[in-house]
Amino acid sequence: xxxxxxxxxxxxxxxxxxxxxxxxxxxxxxxxxxxxxxxxxxxxxxxxxxxxxxxxxxxxxxxxxxxxxxxxxxxxxxxxxxxxxxxxxxxxxxxxxxxxxxxxxxxxxxxxxxxxxxxx
Numbered sequence: 758x759x760x761x762x763x764x765x766x767x768x769x770x771x772x773x774x775x776x777x778x779x780x781x782x783x784x785x786x787x788x789x790x791x792x793x794x795x796x797x798x799x800x801x802x803x804x805x806x807x808x809x810x811x812x813x814x815x816x817x818x819x820x821x822x823x824x825x826x827x828x829x830x831x832x833x834x835x836x837x838x839x840x841x842x843x844x845x846x847x848x849x850x851x852x853x854x855x856x857x858x859x860x861x862x863x864x865x866x867x868x869x870x871x872x873x874x875x876x877x
Contacts, residue, residue, distance in 0.1 A: 784807075784820065787818045802859055802863050804848065804850040805821075806849075807849065812843045815839065815841055817837070818835055818837055818838075819835070819836050820833075821836050827865055827868055828861060828865055830865070832861065832862065834851045834853060834854035835852055835854075836851050837850050
């Protein structure tokens with residue numbers, strides 16, 4: 758069995774990820790009505806990595822909504838599960854997200870990186 762990350766480009770895997778740069782994160786498995794409790798994910802412009810006890814099949818489509826912590830911009834997107842470590846975490850790629858939301862995430866992460874004391 759090949760690795761679930763085998764088809765992911767090096768650039769995608771090397772994208773910088775940051776944690777705790779959002780508020781009020783909710784995901785909903787499309788076709789189901791329940792919201793799923795989550796722990797803080799790592800966030801990048803391409804997607805997020807979420808620690809979650811629930812298993813989702815690779816390819817599952819999730820509705821994602823969260824508010825960026827610094828700029829308070831509410832991001833709404835659809836994401837596809839690209840990787841699942843059953844009962845531990847999932848990797849989600851944003852497959853439908855507005856250009857404005859991507860810009861907001863990029864600015865949020867850039868601002869966060871600039872505020873790290875050892876990066877100055």
